[in-house]
Amino acid sequence: MRNRIALSVLILLAGWASDAVAAEPVLKVGTAGDYKPLTWQDPLTGTYEGRAIDLISTFAKDKGYRIQFVKTTWPDLMKDLTDGDFQVAVGGISSTPGRAEKALMSQPVARTGKVALVRCGEQGDYESLKEIDQPSVRVVENRGGTNEKFALARLKHAILIIVPNNQMPFDYLKRDKADVMFTDSIEAVYLEDQNSGLCAVFPDKPYTHSDKVFLFAKDETALQQEFNGWLAHRK
Structure with missing residues (x-):
């Protein structure tokens, strides 16, 4: 019972x-x-x-x-x-x-802003938009976001590679299939802190503020x- x-x-x-x-x-x-x-x-x-x-x-x-x-x-x-x-x-x-x-x-x-993300040790080669926007420089961005829009608006001479998602650019940089990615400082600093082999260029002086x-x-x-x-x- x-x-x-x-x-x-x-x-x-x-x-x-x-x-x-x-x-x-x-x-x-x-x-x-x-x-x-x-x-x-x-x-x-x-x-x-x-x-x-x-x-x-x-x-x-x-x-x-x-x-x-x-x-x-x-x-x-x-x-x-x-x-x-x-x-x-x-x-x-x-x-x-x-x-x-x-x-x-x-x-x-x-709050964040766009900065350049590059292979660690190469920050000195890409300290300005002028240095990045060269015919020999390969810039990779993910499709459909503000990273792509920033690159399209600011670059006239660099080679621009657009990939389907937000993770592929990191692989392109690590495998030397690209030289630079523009992304938000919050993401760039995180990747640098994770010892990913990628480093932010002047993260405290972003090109934009958003x-x-x-x-x-x-x-x-x-x-x-x-x-x-x-x-x-x-x-």
Whole structure:
């Protein structure tokens, strides 16, 4: 009899737990998962990690959301957001006028700027745009982000190589298939600190200054305001 009562209690508790999980509103979060140290998808487990992931996860926990991460890419990020694949996009996203037209932006979550990333020991060869923008210099960038836009806008003579994702440029540099990558100082400094063999050139003097933000779908005004209010109280 006691066993039956205990079993009944366990079943009821399990039911209540399931109802509680089901009652949590789902927060769909899009991220490319290829931008250390802000967002990274573990290739073995499929789980996400990084500073941006930690921030949105803490927000979700504090506000009672259950996160569902959605994989996206830099070329498709804005389309996926406007198509409703997710409510918010996070992880290394720069604030730009074009993005502001199509989405709602959070308050800045980080500040950074474009710098040159090269093989360690070669920083002295690429200390200025003039030295980089030479016919013999190979510059590699990932397609679809602000790195590519910066290179296209600033380079007239260098060889520009565009690759599909944000990890391939590092391999190109290490294998001497390219000489320079323009990326954000936050990523360049992280790679240098990880003893990757790649080093930032003047990371404290970037060519540009930009804010990293989270992007919310246009119809997610309440969510944007909730996040901004929460973020303001953390600072």
